[in-house]
Amino acid sequence: MSLLEVNNVNRVLTDNNGAQVNVLQNINFDVQQSEFVSLIGPSGCGKTTLLRLISGLDRPEGGTVKVKDELVTKPDASRGYVFQHGSLFPWETIRDNIAAGLRVTQGRHFDKQLVDRYIALMGLQGFESAFPHQVSGGMAQRAALARSIIMHPELLLLDEPMGALDAFTRADIQNVIYRVWQQTKTTMILVTHDIDEAVYLSQRIIVMTPRPGQIKQIVTNPLPYPRQRTSDDFLKFRQTIQDLLDFGSHDQLVTDSKEKAK
Amino acid sequence: MQASGKQERKLLQQHERERKYWKKWSVGWNVFSVVTLVVAYLENALLATRETVDNTYYHWFLIAYIAYLVIVYVVGQVTHGGVRSYSGHFAQLNSSIGILLIVQDLITEKFAIMELPFFVSFAQILQQIHEDAKLLWESTLSSLGLWAISFVVGTLIGVVLGLLMGRYRQFNYWAFPYLKVIGIIPAAAWMPLTMVIFPTSYLAEIFLIAFSVWFPVAFMTIGGVQGISKDYFESAKTLGFSEAQIVRKIVIPGALPSIFIGIFTAMGLSFTMLVISEMIGAKVGLGWYINWAKGVGNYTQVYAAIVIMALLFSIIFAIFSKVQARLLRWRENGN
Ligand SMILES: Nc1ncnc2c1ncn2[C@@H]1O[C@H](COP(=O)(O)OP(=O)(O)O)[C@@H](O)[C@H]1O
Ligand SMILES: [Mg+2]
Numbered sequence: 001m002s003l004l005e006v007n008n009v010n011r012v013l014t015d016n017n018g019a020q021v022n023v024l025q026n027i028n029f030d031v032q033q034s035e036f037v038s039l040i041g042p043s044g045c046g047k048t049t050l051l052r053l054i055s056g057l058d059r060p061e062g063g064t065v066k067v068k069d070e071l072v073t074k075p076d077a078s079r080g081y082v083f084q085h086g087s088l089f090p091w092e093t094i095r096d097n098i099a100a101g102l103r104v105t106q107g108r109h110f111d112k113q114l115v116d117r118y119i120a121l122m123g124l125q126g127f128e129s130a131f132p133h134q135v136s137g138g139m140a141q142r143a144a145l146a147r148s149i150i151m152h153p154e155l156l157l158l159d160e161p162m163g164a165l166d167a168f169t170r171a172d173i174q175n176v177i178y179r180v181w182q183q184t185k186t187t188m189i190l191v192t193h194d195i196d197e198a199v200y201l202s203q204r205i206i207v208m209t210p211r212p213g214q215i216k217q218i219v220t221n222p223l224p225y226p227r228q229r230t231s232d233d234f235l236k237f238r239q240t241i242q243d244l245l246d247f248g249s250h251d252q253l254v255t256d257s258k259e260k261a262k
Numbered sequence: 263m264q265a266s267g268k269q270e271r272k273l274l275q276q277h278e279r280e281r282k283y284w285k286k287w288s289v290g291w292n293v294f295s296v297v298t299l300v301v302a303y304l305e306n307a308l309l310a311t312r313e314t315v316d317n318t319y320y321h322w323f324l325i326a327y328i329a330y331l332v333i334v335y336v337v338g339q340v341t342h343g344g345v346r347s348y349s350g351h352f353a354q355l356n357s358s359i360g361i362l363l364i365v366q367d368l369i370t371e372k373f374a375i376m377e378l379p380f381f382v383s384f385a386q387i388l389q390q391i392h393e394d395a396k397l398l399w400e401s402t403l404s405s406l407g408l409w410a411i412s413f414v415v416g417t418l419i420g421v422v423l424g425l426l427m428g429r430y431r432q433f434n435y436w437a438f439p440y441l442k443v444i445g446i447i448p449a450a451a452w453m454p455l456t457m458v459i460f461p462t463s464y465l466a467e468i469f470l471i472a473f474s475v476w477f478p479v480a481f482m483t484i485g486g487v488q489g490i491s492k493d494y495f496e497s498a499k500t501l502g503f504s505e506a507q508i509v510r511k512i513v514i515p516g517a518l519p520s521i522f523i524g525i526f527t528a529m530g531l532s533f534t535m536l537v538i539s540e541m542i543g544a545k546v547g548l549g550w551y552i553n554w555a556k557g558v559g560n561y562t563q564v565y566a567a568i569v570i571m572a573l574l575f576s577i578i579f580a581i582f583s584k585v586q587a588r589l590l591r592w593r594e595n596g597n
Contacts, residue, residue, distance in 0.1 A: 057499070076499075080501075091515040092515075093592075100501055100511070134270075
């Protein structure tokens with residue numbers, strides 16, 4: 001049995017003009033226990049929409065999302081979700097943010113040593129009592145990761161957690177995610193529009209096409225871990241994904257830059 | 263890394279202080295502020311007064327003020343911490359206070375350009391405060407007690423209603439239109455009714471003051487709750503928060519900046535209502551004292567009560583500002 005089964009999922013939304021838009025159409029895929037899967041596609045192809053359906057934040061208009069054979073109907077702590085902009089609670093310190101989920105599920109006597117361990121694992125020592133606005137974007141994103149991972153979710157959903165970061169910080173967070181995955185074997189689904197990132201981290205890559213959002217192909221990544229970003233095999237596999245995404249490459253560039261301009 | 267985090271915050275603190283107390287340290291202004299007050303003292307002590315007054319208390323007041331200025335000046339001169347920024351920033355203001363004290367003293371008791379009974383010197387007010395110390399102290403405590411009870415009741419009602427209306431659509435649908443119409447009524451309009459409806463005038467006063475408070479607080483709370491980014495609610499749900507935990511950990515802290523705006527708006531209204539309701543119904547309190555003094559034609563007593571109110575309300579305001587700064591220290595630009 002797969003950990004996650006997405007069956008014939010459709011998502012229909014109403015746009016600003018009142019028209020019905022098929023944002024997702026006939027989405028089918030499975031994710032195995034401890035697997036690392038990336039969802040890649042141009043901006044606006046429905047990646048976030050799909051991830052929200054898996055988390056239970058939204059319900060699909062058609063089809064089913066099942067985790068361990070149980071229908072997902074609402075969000076809960078067993079499915080962690082890291083948002084694009086972290087969304088740490090600004091009124092809590094870094095430490096309290098990381099402990100937020102533990103505190104509400106375990107009560108006042110939550111495992112404080114576990115919090116210390118994750119602060120160390122994420123390299124956040126010295127910033128425990130800082131508030132989110134006082135730390136860098138990279139640190140805030142590491143804290144947001146810690147806040148979800150500390151809950152030991154059976155599935156961790158990552159929505160472009162590096163999207164808003166500069167290249168150095170981005171590589172740093174990628175390595176943090178890789179390390180955590182190696183150590184905890186948490187099943188992860190990473191949404192990205194960065195091919196390098198997807199190839200560097202994932203065992204399988206789900207390539208999506210826009211309007212309506214559909215799965216174009218699911219590609220298994222043959223590269224062994226740990227991966228070298230500059231190896232020939234890496235670059236060759238990277239090209240495979242690039243070619244898959246190059247349907248109407250012009251369109252994609254336009255939407256991408258529009259998205260960034262926002 | 264450990265050190266850099268702490269160091270950074272210390273630097274931030276200093277930066278914050280420099281922004282708040284932006285006037286530069288200046289020996290000239292600090293000395294001048296002391297000089298103005300020394301002149302105020304000498305002028306009052308040496309010139310003959312035309313009105314009856316015991317200037318002792320005014321002299322003690324000036325001596326204490328001068329001592330304070332000398333101390334902050336010396337400390338500011340030898341250290342480089344908060345005192346230096348603070349005394350440097352306020353040296354000019356202190357000088358202006360010294361000059362105003364000289365001017366008011368000259369035009370009232372010294373030359374009687376503005377005369378008793380409607381205009382009095384600060385020395386006469388201080389003398390009056392001393393003479394009426396016991397009565398004024400009791401009045402102040404009584405006013406403070408009445409205000410505190412009413413303000414807490416009004417704020418609690420406002421916050422609870424605001425949270426319910428901000429968070430729950432059904433509650434908002436049924437309650438908001440009614441509460442909006444009721445809340446817009448000036449509390450003072452209820453006065454004749456409260457006098458007959460409530461069994462004691464004290465309860466009537468509590469009602470009037472609390473009534474002036476709850477609406478601005480509720481109104482700002484609603485806006486505060488509705489302005490919270492939905493990301494925080496969704497993060498909370500994926501971390502396993504229950505509805506009660508969402509209210510405690512997201513809704514309340516997220517709305518707190520707005521709640522404080524409501525509280526500060528309500529504070530001014532509540533002081534007004536406090537004085538008005540004491541003037542009408544009460545047998546104690548600063549409002550009653552003013553009304554009584556007016557009745558016997560002693561305007562110096564009116565001034566005395568006004569000075570005490572200015573002091574009391576400023577202290578309350580300062581305490582709330584401190585609490586606000588503490589509770590909202592997570593925000594990017596302090597207050
Ligand atoms: N709440 C919504 N109402 C209407 N349209 C939406 C809504 N959310 C997203 N969309 C549309 O659905 C499409 C997919 O959005 P999204 O899942 O955010 O894309 P991605 O995450 O791949 O960039 C976009 O065209 C977007 O405009
Ligand atoms: Mg997205």
